[in-house]
Amino acid sequence: MGISNTVAAKGKRLLMEAALRLTATTRSLSALSLREVAREAGLNPNTFYRHFKNFDDLGLTIIKEMTKDIRQPLRELRRQAAESVLPANGEAHSWQQNPKWNLVRSRQVTRVTVKLFFDYVEQNPNAFILGMRELHGASPVLRNALRAMMKEFSEDIAEDIKELKLLPNSEDESLLDIAEVICREMFSISMDYIEQPEQREQLYNNAEHMITSLTIGHALLRGSGQLLLQATES
């Protein structure tokens, strides 16, 4: 669950999975004991030393695995979503010529991406729980690693917004700030998504509304007011 099979040694994988299980249900990584993890993995305490220097080491290894597992799929999902929404025959593509269709398309891409992201969360809840725990956790090493990971995700988002032309006027670099907010919020909301299954429909709608407000507001502040007005007029 969350730990890909790229990790060679069996014992190593067992330990990582055990840590992931304990972290999600019980405690933060730094609060676990070496013996506890080994016990959960069904191994001798000393085996831990064969694979990891300490808990930061274990945490880093898990985080790297997760990043590798999640990053690429997420981008592909977004690209698929963008390509699946096409204009009606003969209609113009550019924001200048067809603002309304572009806005609809953007929102559609957002909806699909958010949906797929939440599906992903649903399938790997423990990985996300560990991530959020340690992002604000006690270990500076893990905090920094996770921050770097989220920065990469944000850069992906910003890049995709540009390439897929999801916003008018998306040239400037302050788009990255917006992407970071989106990224942080999606991770944050995903905690609620995991813990409150009965609220999922609403969380889904809120997330979409959050992203749309944020991006549209950003575009408006950057001088695309006229276009957006046309796009939102019924």
Add this chain to the structure above:
Amino acid sequence: MGISNTVAAKGKRLLMEAALRLTATTRSLSALSLREVAREAGLNPNTFYRHFKNFDDLGLTIIKEMTKDIRQPLRELRRQAAESVLPANGEAHSWQQNPKWNLVRSRQVTRVTVKLFFDYVEQNPNAFILGMRELHGASPVLRNALRAMMKEFSEDIAEDIKELKLLPNSEDESLLDIAEVICREMFSISMDYIEQPEQREQLYNNAEHMITSLTIGHALLRGSGQLLLQATES
């Protein structure tokens, strides 16, 4: 630091402050040991039992104190900010009649509030660190308590936006969702604010930009496009 003197017993306060100190620099609350906290407080381990049932109990007490200390001041700051920005003599007040001035006023209120919030964070860093740690920490009790606290803050924000007329068209209840995003983000950004003093100016600007984009985008989606276009045209 962060623990008001409303707590009667001296030992109790000492323990709370010790926990706050250890949490911020070392570990999450659930990873602390009772003896460790007592040692830091200069007290006998057993004294802990005189005041708290367990660590959740300690955490809850700290959180309640903090909420009481922070909530009211924050609202007052926002109100002061709103009142300090007045239209030039004879100018109209309403969004309909004077959109540009209203937008300027809103952004001004945002700027001032954000500034004051960060000042507050700077003065009580440990309280905020503990809050963010436990918001995503291992204890469900503390998580829920902190979520409730943030919900209250969000309601304050939403209410103030309405009362102070910081947005056109701010009647609907989905405003609360936006307020929750703002609240979460402000707490999240405040961690960076504490840890990266050299970035503070930029974090400050980003926060303001984030809030403005979000609120304006929200208003635009709710049909205030025409007004906002007028407001943003130079």
Add this chain to the structure above:
DNA sequence: CCTACAGGTAGACACTTGTCTACCCAAGCA
């Protein structure tokens, strides 16, 4: 003046922890 009691201490208990040294075994390779 006595007494109740909140707040603090002391010592002891069984238990868990990280880490050390030493031993084991199977796979890969010369």
Add this chain to the structure above:
DNA sequence: TGCTTGGGTAGACAAGTGTCTACCTGTAGG
């Protein structure tokens, strides 16, 4: 064939832990 080595185990150690019972002391209230 023999040997190196990665991955796993066993046992022991001092140190730290939560919690129990028992004891002390100042202060408020009758």
